[in-house]
Amino acid sequence: MGATAVAIVSPIYFRLTPDAVYAYFAEIGRNSPIDVTLYNIPMFASPIDLPTIRRLAELPRIVGIKDSSGDLAFMMRMIAAVRSRASRLLVSDGWKPCWRRC
Secondary structure (H helix, E strand, C coil), X not given: CCCCEEEEECCCCCCCXXXXXXXXXXXXXXXCCCEEXXXXXXXXXXXXXXXXXXXXXXXXXXXXXXXXXCXXXXXXXXXXXXXXXXXXXXXXXXXXXXXXXX
């Protein structure tokens, strides 16, 4: 179809454990032919916690994350957590269309 990247939300309907969320995104990240942006929207889907984000940031196809938690403190901790591990990871919040390279 010509897409170069995709944004993927965590599974909805059932709250998954952090290990299950990691397994879900890792499977996609390892097998996707295009880049993947994680979409953290915990009010509607299983949340992506900081340890999981750190682990997923190490996968080459995971290139960004959009956080729509509305929690600025969480977003600042997330940026600090991935800054040293994945300087290529793009971070955006759900409240404004502003991308920042960590």
